[in-house]
Amino acid sequence: MKEEILSAAAKRKIFFSPDAMEMILSNNDPMGFTNTVFAHLASNMMFVNKQDIMDCIAGDKVLFESQKEVKPQNKFTPDLSIVKGTDVTGESTCEGKVNDFAQYFKSRFYSLKRLIEKRNDFGRAMDISRAKTLDREVRIIGIVYEKSTTKNGHTMLTLEDESGTAKVFISKESPIANELFVTDEVVGIHGKPNAQRTIIMAEKVFRPDIPRSNSWEPSDSNSQIAFLSDVHVGSSTFLEKSWLRMMAWLKENSVKENINYLVFPGDVVDGIGVFPDQDKELDIIDIYDQYDKLAEYLKDVPDHIEMVLHPGNHDAARAAEPQPALNTVFTKSFDSNVKMVSNPVYLNVEGRTVLTYHGKSIDDWIASVQYLTYDDPLKVMKEMCVRRHLAPIYGQRNALAPEKKDYMAMEIIPDIFVSGHVHGAGTEIYNDVRMINASTWQDQTEYQRMHNFNPEPGIMPTVHLGTGRIKMHNFHS
Numbered sequence: 001m002k003e004e005i006l007s008a009a010a011k012r013k014i015f016f017s018p019d020a021m022e023m024i025l026s027n028n029d030p031m032g033f034t035n036t037v038f039a040h041l042a043s044n045m046m047f048v049n050k051q052d053i054m055d056c057i058a059g060d061k062v063l064f065e066s067q068k069e070v071k072p073q074n075k076f077t078p079d080l081s082i083v084k085g086t087d088v089t090g091e092s093t094c095e096g097k098v099n100d101f102a103q104y105f106k107s108r109f110y111s112l113k114r115l116i117e118k119r120n121d122f123g124r125a126m127d128i129s130r131a132k133t134l135d136r137e138v139r140i141i142g143i144v145y146e147k148s149t150t151k152n153g154h155t156m157l158t159l160e161d162e163s164g165t166a167k168v169f170i171s172k173e174s175p176i177a178n179e180l181f182v183t184d185e186v187v188g189i190h191g192k193p194n195a196q197r198t199i200i201m202a203e204k205v206f207r208p209d210i211p212r213s214n215s216w217e218p219s220d221s222n223s224q225i226a227f228l229s230d231v232h233v234g235s236s237t238f239l240e241k242s243w244l245r246m247m248a249w250l251k252e253n254s255v256k257e258n259i260n261y262l263v264f265p266g267d268v269v270d271g272i273g274v275f276p277d278q279d280k281e282l283d284i285i286d287i288y289d290q291y292d293k294l295a296e297y298l299k300d301v302p303d304h305i306e307m308v309l310h311p312g313n314h315d316a317a318r319a320a321e322p323q324p325a326l327n328t329v330f331t332k333s334f335d336s337n338v339k340m341v342s343n344p345v346y347l348n349v350e351g352r353t354v355l356t357y358h359g360k361s362i363d364d365w366i367a368s369v370q371y372l373t374y375d376d377p378l379k380v381m382k383e384m385c386v387r388r389h390l391a392p393i394y395g396q397r398n399a400l401a402p403e404k405k406d407y408m409a410m411e412i413i414p415d416i417f418v419s420g421h422v423h424g425a426g427t428e429i430y431n432d433v434r435m436i437n438a439s440t441w442q443d444q445t446e447y448q449r450m451h452n453f454n455p456e457p458g459i460m461p462t463v464h465l466g467t468g469r470i471k472m473h474n475f476h477s
Helices: 002-011 018-025 030-040 050-059 061-067 098-117 240-253 287-298 362-368 377-387 446-450
Strands: 080-082 138-149 155-161 164-170 186-193 199-206 224-227 259-265 306-310 338-340 345-349 352-356 416-419 425-430 433-438 459-464 470-474
Touching: 002 018, 002 030, 018 030, 018 050, 098 138, 098 186, 138 164, 224 352, 259 352, 259 416, 362 377, 377 416, 377 425, 377 433, 425 459, 425 470, 433 459
Parallel strands: 164 199, 224 259, 259 306, 306 338, 352 416, 416 433
Antiparallel strands: 080 345, 138 155, 138 186, 155 164, 186 199, 224 459, 345 352, 425 433, 459 470
């Protein structure tokens, strides 16, 4: 109905303000009421607000009778919650002991093993120790402990489960010769032990993956969710003009566009001491002042919008992922409609599952895999989906805390998967999962200039929760 009214108004070159639109939609016959308003407006009127409609009512009995039946429109009530068991805030128990690491990798192994065994084309796996003794085809699941290439160009893996380890040989002539493997991922192998029972000759590789049958089922939700990653408040390269342009647009359009949710996937401030000589690139050198300034900016967000914010590697949180929500000492000045959560976390928003992750592990993916680059973070996100894990590679640039549960495993299939970190902007759909890299509000830094890295700043992605339609709103160019 709203679209029909706006279309009719556009044909007459008339534009209704949000309060006028609210008044029209609250009538028991919105279209009939609109046509009556059209008939009583001055011919040269282009912009119509609530007072203009009230003036028409005061001067016309028919219109007055129509408006008597106006009922107040219900205030929008947000429907957003944290998916149980996905927020590490208040649940962290790791002390860095040997038992913590053992429990952490067991959690990873068994959660992803279950996903592989759910595949229609795999079935149940047997223990590696038993598989090595058999003279027939076997199916095993293990963590990739080691990978190497032989002098003849074949691939050799060492897989591990709780029963032991096995060497897995993949011939360079095999159909699976080009499969990508990273250390510490969980894979399934279909193959047969060699005659000496020392190596399993692989024929097929199976991963947890997002099933091809996964689908986005349309719903009756009219809401949109927006994402603002890597704001970097406090940096001398913070793009305040682009930010204020975006805020002005939100104030003007968020109601009619039904933008009701706003997620910040980390690096909301630039932080202190994140890299050498960072103080030379800061406009705000106190970390508390940086968060206070962000809180001040967010007070301009329209009141009906529910906000969710979590840390990234520049924020005042522990470096190791998963990162608990920001401590209250930094967030005292934020309004109550800003929900503080962990990185990563799953959200339930009007029936849609949203996975938001800052994306620090992208550094490890790019360092480990030759064809992955910072220019195409969506390709990295796809590899995460294939392995159903945000950060499988352990012990490199990205620190991982050995919690009892592996919070980085993607046990739940998201409808929307968003990340930031690399200051890129793009979107792609993989097996009906909306993947988004959510831009930045920081211009090119000196470090990025030295490495010839060009960010894509000032872009706000939005996703329609009913249809799944994605839009990229550019406020920089």
